[in-house]
Amino acid sequence: MQWAGISEFVHVAESESFTLASKKMSISTAQVSRQVSALESRLDTKLLYRTTRKVSLTEEGRIFYQHCRSVLDGLEAAERAITNLQSKPRGKIKLTAPITYGEKMIMPLVNNFMKQHSEIEVYANLTNQKVALVEEGYDLAIRLGKLADSTLMAKKLGKRTNYLCASPAYLHQYGIPHTLAELTKYSCLLGTLDYWHFREAGKEKNIRVTGRLRYNSGYSLVDAALKGLGIVQLPDYYVQHYIQKGELVTLLDNFREPDEGIWAVYPQNRHLSPKIKLLVEYLSKYIV
Template identity: 80%
Template sequence: MQWEGISEFVNVAENESFTLAAKKMQISTAQVSRQVSALEKRLNIKLFYRTTRKVSLTDEGRVFYHHCRSVLDGLVAAERAVTNLQSKPQGKIKLTAPVTYGEKQILPLLNNFMKQYADVEVTAYLSNLKIDLVEEGYDLAIRLGKLSDSSMMAKKLAERTNYVCASPAYLNTYGTAHSIAELNKHSCLLGTLDYWHFKEAGKEKNVRVTGKLRYNSGYGLTDAALKGLGIVQLPDYYVEQHIRSGKLVSLLDNYRANDEGIWAVYPQNRHLSPKIRLLVDYLAEHLV
């Protein structure tokens, strides 16, 4: 029997909600729904009654739930027993992460992790390219923002906030942008994209911006903003410390887009070994 979808099914049954189940499992609601639907199709039975207000088990779903709950409890006990045997995780871990975020956030935590678990060997490859984890033999990847690859499993580690900001010197000279529409009157410091992300009237919105400067470096854009060359949109780990110190001023806060997820992604058919699960949990605990 295939095991895909069992954990998602049990969590939906216990929370009576796909959304709450996804939050508890730290995966997307769409992923939970997809797994449960595939499970129903495989079993050829309807497990839930779904309405806009409530999710409840069918008679068949109730019977199936009690069996699955017992099985999952047994698996937890089995994993705990194996983990206890290997109290010191050991072996190789191969992961990939985006270059700047990897350098600033992930690698220092990996160093701390390896100090704590001396028998673990880590290979980390930093790249902004989307790497095929299965083909290249990676255990996991750290990815930022919206996930597009539905063939992968994912656990949310943290979130990041994108700020629009500029230096006091720039604002004193050119004035403050009070609305998204006013950005076209300002010098915008561009990254790899021609647009910035906002939220207006409850809806996400991409706004095209222009400027005389374009870098594929968050550090370079931060420095340009600090030196008064224009307005920039960057994640919190570039600019938050400068906003706190007053060297940069946060703008258009009412239009700020929703925080974006920071994810640990791994192949769907690859169960996490204790050492990988320990690393993922460690990152989730220490990333801020």
């Protein structure tokens, strides 16, 4: 069997773009196009529909892709098996995580991990946008909260708690709320959403809140709360330190929503990779 054009075809099929496929393979778009065209000529079969806006598979292309994907998965599994025999895990890990949580919690752990494994390379993209792992060639994603149903694999690393809190000075001046309905009487420090999450009588409840400031930065909201500008709802990694020091006071604890999961998510064909398995195990050891 001739292998020329197989990888290029699979990358185009998965990304629906010659340009994206060329970026993933670090070769020119023209080279990808030439290889796929040569493959079609060799098979005497049209594998792809090409328009100015989109690339899609023909019926023959879908059948051929399924077989090619299985073959490439088998080759990757063979490479992983050889890597697993080596004393040191090696190779590149491409991962993504939310910006703030990634900066504060994930990347310091990744840096410690890299100090222990000198032959592993890491490319990290911290973004609050949900990245398409398979299509964009990622090995691993860190995601927070509820996971959407998908074909991706997931391992729970830990959990996070959302706290409602305010400074003692603010509460001394305006009083302490005892019910969810009372929140409308207070200045609420808003993030990107107009509502806060709670749990009442065993059911999830979203309360719409208002205030005179809105920031898309958790650290800025914490600073506002510390300076007595109002009540804030934020995850533990923003506020726990200040709660422990008494600089912030938790509120309406009986209505706090259940803890959210912190997840390592990865494509199915990555779950046997020694370097990915090692990193996920390392993160799960230190994230609680």
